[in-house]
Amino acid sequence: MVKITDVARRAGVSPSTVSYVLSGKRTISAETRQRVEESIRELGYRPHAGARALASSRSNVLALVMPLRPGVHVPVQMQFAAAVATKARAHDHDVLLVTQEEGEEGLRRVANSALVDGLIVMDVQMQDARIPLLRALGLPSVLIGFPARADELTCIDLDFxxxxxxxxxxxxxxxxxxxxxxxxxxxxxxxxxxxxxxxxxxxxxxxxxxxxxxxxxxxxxxxxxxxxxxxxxxxxxxxxxxxxxxxxxxxxxxxxxxxxxxxxxxxxxxxxxxxxxxxxxxxxxxxxxxxIPAVEVGEGAVELLMAKLADRDVPDATLLPPRxxxxxxxxxxxxxxxxxxxxxxxxxxxxxxxxx
Amino acid sequence: MVKITDVARRAGVSPSTVSYVLSGKRTISAETRQRVEESIRELGYRPHAGARALASSRSNVLALVMPLRPGVHVPVQMQFAAAVATKARAHDHDVLLVTQEEGEEGLRRVANSALVDGLIVMDVQMQDARIPLLRALGLPSVLIGFPARADELTCIDLDFxxxxxxxxxxxxxxxxxxxxxxxxxxxxxxxxxxxxxxxxxxxxxxxxxxxxxxxxxxxxxxxxxxxxxxxxxxxxxxxxxxxxxxxxxxxxxxxxxxxxxxxxxxxxxxxxxxxxxxxxxxxxxxxxxxxIPAVEVGEGAVELLMAKLADRDVPDATLLPPRxxxxxxxxxxxxxxxxxxxxxxxxxxxxxxxxx
DNA sequence: GTGCGCTGTCGAAACGATTCGACACCGCGG
DNA sequence: CCGCGGTGTCGAATCGTTTCGACAGCGCAC
Missing domain, CATH: 3.40.50.2300 (Response regulator)
Incomplete structure (x- = not known):
């Protein structure tokens, strides 16, 4: 496996410089950047996801909690999942599939093990046992649908x-x-x-x-x-x-x-x-x-979550206009x-x- | 976040002992094990996924490469995904959703960044551009469907x-x-x-x-x-x-x-x-x-992949009998x-x- | 000429686990 | 009494990044 030190050596810079080229968190001169980018390309370097997550405490993965048993109209669910996955990729994130059946324990697991940076929860019920947990978890989340008490939670859905x-x-x-x-x-x-x-x-x-x-x-x-x-x-x-x-x-x-x-x-x-x-x-x-505007809901959910991850303010409720x-x-x-x-x-x- | 040293301190043992209790890779006396397990429970400890992946070079995640645009019968795809997710959890693994649309680049990405330990690839075509890549990638994989040249690859499907x-x-x-x-x-x-x-x-x-x-x-x-x-x-x-x-x-x-x-x-x-x-x-x-026995195919695919991850031998072709x-x-x-x-x-x- | 601020780069310390070799302790046989 | 094999635990190195503080070099104003 090719690692950051390999890239650094080849480009004649230090590993931290490579990291900064990748993240853009510090200014790097044009020549250096070019040399580094070339080395990355030539070696086919990809950062090790685990190492990155450990060091930065960001996994760049978000959880999609999905009811996988038939119930809601299935093709709509699928459109939704596709929209989420695609939009997440556009923000350089991946999607971890979590089944509804795992329930609260599943949420706790992916959250506490730092497996994901945020949660998108589908099929939210009016009285949903997961709501208090989501509040306590301390991870950014977006709900599809509105529970009875939605304060402090970010929700999105068609405006019924x-x-x-x-x-x-x-x-x-x-x-x-x-x-x-x-x-x-x-x-x-x-x-x-x-x-x-x-x-x-x-x-x-x-x-x-x-x-x-x-x-x-x-x-x-x-x-x-x-x-x-x-x-x-x-x-x-x-x-x-x-x-x-x-x-x-x-x-x-x-x-x-x-x-x-x-x-x-x-x-x-x-x-x-x-x-x-x-x-x-x-x-x-x-x-x-x-x-049901599945694609818009899915994309909207990801955008909201990304905004929260970037510490930007987002509206509590997003209601999509009916068409x-x-x-x-x-x-x-x-x-x-x-x-x-x-x-x-x-x-x-x-x-x-x-x-x- | 509670970490392994916290658990170790509370149980009066070293971090490595906690790790061995968790993994079972070395014998631990009954009393010690009990004390450690109790500490884990009381503190609500979960290993940090990234750290674990880095140290063990195993992420305990597998990729499910799925066609998310309508095409194949959607409810069947869904059943299949559900079966994979559930079975994976039974083996203490999670599932990362990768869209077919990401193509070969997507496979390369999740494989080379060590995001996943193995791949399940749906909707394999007779002439599939991903086949040579899968051979080269060096990650265990299981294909749903049979390509023209399937040697060295593990495939499963209904026996058509x-x-x-x-x-x-x-x-x-x-x-x-x-x-x-x-x-x-x-x-x-x-x-x-x-x-x-x-x-x-x-x-x-x-x-x-x-x-x-x-x-x-x-x-x-x-x-x-x-x-x-x-x-x-x-x-x-x-x-x-x-x-x-x-x-x-x-x-x-x-x-x-x-x-x-x-x-x-x-x-x-x-x-x-x-x-x-x-x-x-x-x-x-x-x-x-x-x-189409979606559930059996999905579960079978996971079992095959798990076997490969455990370095057990698996048959190249698995044909499910029609019912x-x-x-x-x-x-x-x-x-x-x-x-x-x-x-x-x-x-x-x-x-x-x-x-x- | 000295000092100041800015830019670009580096070195080293985390991050939180796993794993390998070392070793203390125990009971036992010689 | 000594040594031996086996069991259970520990310490330290390691995994590959990120990030923070330090600092070299430079131009510019005083």
């Missing part, structure tokens, strides 16, 4: 509140007056998963602001449950003309259910989803959607030509309930 | 030859006499991707051995191309009663195409696929399939009740061509 609002705004501009949000399964709300609640809040407040009738409907997992929910909803709210769907596993089932219930999309029912582009594109009708991609599932509102489930004389909008 | 045979055997046992393999796009064969060729070879030789008529048909990418290929195939080979599909992106399109061409699956046409379970389960008809999962797409052969495309008097099997 704005996302809910954006969906409603789009539908409102198309003339819809009565909308519903088909959301996550009830236990997701109960578990306190932040993004579900925030989407619902944005949805509801935007609808109220625009004087629209709105309901939030949790959807149980499973095709059958999705179908039953849709049928009940269309029966109970005949004036409903547009839906926001924030439940990616059920999206496909839901779109099929609308059609089976005799509702043409988008002619009779407009649908806008919050889901990965991939899912939106492959539904029976390509769905207008706000997607709505229009596809084939939304159209201007028009009064239904034929009665749906309810008798024709009731078609004045009063059957469209407002959320409690 | 046996897979092709297994599919044919299954169909033969059901009484089918005339089969075709719908394979990858032509350029995949041209590019010399090993697994495609090997599946075809196994398929062909098993068919020959059993005296069955067989054809190998490359399928161009895209829904339309898939449909046209199916229609042509069914027209030209009316006696065809079973298919092997080794083309995962096209599988869904193909199954739909069969049905649109008036072929009930499995009543009139049996189908067995080589693809991830997830894809097979979600096709219009759940497809009997041989799946066929029966679903709803295969059924016993029976003579078609109605003519298909060809006139009835020609229904003697002679229209079923044999591969060149």
């Amino acid at each position: 509140t704005a996302t809910g609002e954006r969906c409603v705004d789009h539908l409102a501009e198309l003339g819809h007056r009565c909308v519903a949000l088909l959301g996550s399964p009830p236990e997701v709300y109960a578990r306190g998963t932040g993004f579900a609640q925030r989407t619902a809040a944005g949805f509801t407040s935007a609808a109220r602001r625009r004087g629209m009738a709105s309901t939030v409907v949790p959807v149980e997992p499973g095709r059958d449950a999705a179908r039953r929910t849709v049928e009940r909803l269309l029966r109970e709210q005949p004036a409903l003309s547009a839906l926001v769907v924030h439940n990616e596993p059920a999206l496909g089932a839901l779109v099929e259910a609308f059609q089976r219930a005799g509702m043409a999309v988008p002619e009779e029912l407009s649908v806008v989803a919050v889901c990965p582009d991939e899912v939106a594109e492959n539904a029976a009708v390509p769905v207008s959607s706000v997607s 709505l991609t229009l596809r084939a599932s939304t159209a201007p509102h028009r009064a239904p030509a034929k009665p749906r489930y309810a008798p024709a004389h009731a078609r004045d909008g009063s059957e469209c309930l407002t959320a409690p | 030859t046996a897979t092709g045979e297994r599919c044919v055997d299954h169909l033969a046992e059901l009484g089918h006499r005339c089969v075709a393999l719908l394979g990858s796009p032509p350029e995949v064969y041209a590019r010399g991707t090993g697994f495609a060729q090997r599946t075809a070879a196994g398929f062909t030789s098993a068919a020959r051995r059993r005296g069955m008529a067989s054809t190998v048909v490359p399928v161009e990418p895209g829904r339309d191309a898939a449909r046209r290929t199916v229609e042509r195939l069914l027209r030209e080979q009316p006696a065809l009663s079973a298919l092997v599909v080794h083309n995962e992106p096209a599988l869904g399109a193909l199954v739909e195409a069969f049905q649109r061409a008036g072929m009930a699956v499995p009543e009139e046409l049996s189908v067995v696929a080589v693809c991830p379970d997830e894809v097979a389960e979600n096709a219009a008809v759940p497809v009997s399939s041989v799946s 066929l999962t029966l679903r709803a797409s295969t059924a016993p052969h029976r003579a078609p009740a109605k003519p298909r495309y060809a006139p009835a008097h020609a229904r003697d099997g002679s229209e079923c061509l044999t591969a060149p």
